[in-house]
Amino acid sequence: MTIVDRREFQVVRGHAEEALAIGITEYQRAFRRRGRVYLSETGTVGQIVIEWEFASLAECEETWDAWRNDPDSAAFLKRWNAITEGSTRELLTLVESFDGVAP
Numbered sequence: 001m002t003i004v005d006r007r008e009f010q011v012v013r014g015h016a017e018e019a020l021a022i023g024i025t026e027y028q029r030a031f032r033r034r035g036r037v038y039l040s041e042t043g044t045v046g047q048i049v050i051e052w053e054f055a056s057l058a059e060c061e062e063t064w065d066a067w068r069n070d071p072d073s074a075a076f077l078k079r080w081n082a083i084t085e086g087s088t089r090e091l092l093t094l095v096e097s098f099d100g101v102a103p
Contacts (some may be wrong), residue, residue: 003054007087008030011046015083019048026076030067053094062089 011019016039024037033053040047054060067073 001056003057003060004090004092004094005052005054005060006090006092007050008044008046008089009048009050009087010085011048012083013046014086016046016048019083022076022079023048023050026073026080030073031063033063034050055096067092 009019009023020037020039027035027037027050031052035050035052038049038051040049052063054063061095
C-alpha cells in the first residue's frame with residue numbers, strides 16, 4: 001500500500017520563489033523518499049503543494065515524528081512560517097497509478 005501525504009500551503013504574496021527554494025531544500029535534506037512539489041498555475045494563486053509517499057501510515061507518522069525532533073527542522077519552520085499563511089493536509093491511499101502507456 002502507498003500512502004500519499006499531501007500538503008497545500010498558501011504562500012505570502014511575493015514569496016513563492018523563496019518558498020519553493022527553501023521547501024525543496026528541506027525536502028532534499030530531511031526526506032529521502034519519492035515525492036513531488038507543485039506550484040499553482042490557476043485557481044489559488046501562490047499555492048505550493050508538496051506530496052510525500054510512504055509505505056504505510058505507521059511509516060508516515062514515524063517519519064514526521066523524527067522530523068519534528070530534528071533540531072534543523074525548527075530553523076526551517078521559522079523561515080517557512082514567516083512566508084506561508086496556512087495549510088491543509090490530506091492522507092490518501094494510492095489506488096492506481098498510470099504511466100500513460102497503453103496496455
